[in-house]
Amino acid sequence: MARRTRRPLWLKLLLAVLIVAPLGVAAWLYLDMREWRPEERAFPEQGVDLSGVDGTINFEVLKGNGADFVYLPATSGEGEQSGDFTRNLAAARKAGLKVGAVHRFDPCVPADGQSANFVTIVPRDANLLPPAIELSDTGENCLEPITSGQVRSELTILANQIEAHAGKPAILKVTRDFEAAHGVAGRIERNLWLVRTRFEPDYGGRPWLLWTANESYHGPGSEAPLGWVVVRP
Known part of the structure; x- marks a missing residue:
């Protein structure tokens, strides 16, 4: 043994x-x-993105926790609207936060219906931050195949129409996958909002204006994780 x-x-x-x-x-x-x-010494202006966030939001707590602004989901495609947008807009402003609205772009449908959807819920208000267009759906599941040229064309039309309503240039919130699929950052001249947790993103090919530095920030003020966003100084 x-x-x-x-x-x-x-x-x-x-x-x-x-x-x-x-x-x-x-x-x-x-x-x-x-x-x-990120440290406030490096990025003095910071805020939150509530796109995709469900649950109760305490905007006064967010403000006390260091948020200067908040971007609220408003519309998606040509038919979806956030039922909480108007209420959250009022609550965020009451808490002293600057507020912006986000439209989620649907590459499968024309721009006209999407901009009409946006203007029916987002007020024409000079005090709102520049509107943001979220680009995350690459269009792989569209019923009819689409080209990147078509996507960029409809996106440009949508941006122009939303800007006419808002009175200020839109910001393109571009995900890495969308940029890889359609290459909008170098072809559409708008400020960029890029997303990458912890490490500064560079996939836009040019400087960003907004950066979601933590995609799943857990902190006071929200029952669900949210996006923590900083502004380029």
Whole structure:
């Protein structure tokens, strides 16, 4: 019968450290990222993006936690509207936050119906921040195939129509996947809003104006994680 060799204590301790240490680092990184945001010394103006956020929002708490502005989801495509937009707009302003509206672009439908959807819910108000157009749906599931040229053409029409209503240039909130699919950043001259947690994004090919620096920020004021956004100084 083979004789078992007992491991020395130092080896057991070393193995335990090798197993436990990575788990501890992973746990620390997870907890740190939940509440991480860039330092205010580097980015004095910071805010939140509530696109895709469900649940109760306490705008006064967000303001007290360092948010200067908030972007609210308003419309999507040619038919979807946020039922909370008007109420959240009033509540955010009451809390002292600057407010902007976000339209989620649908590459499968014409621009005219999308801009009509936007103007029916977003007021013509000079005090609103520049409107943002979210570009995340690449159009892979459109009933009829679309080209990048068609996407850029309809997007340009939509931006012009929304700008005519808002009275100020729109911001393009471009995801990495959308940019890779359609290359809008270098072809449509609008300010960019890019997204990348923790590390500054560069996929736009030119300087951004807004950066979602933490896509899943957990902090006071919201039951659900939200996007923490900074402005280029």
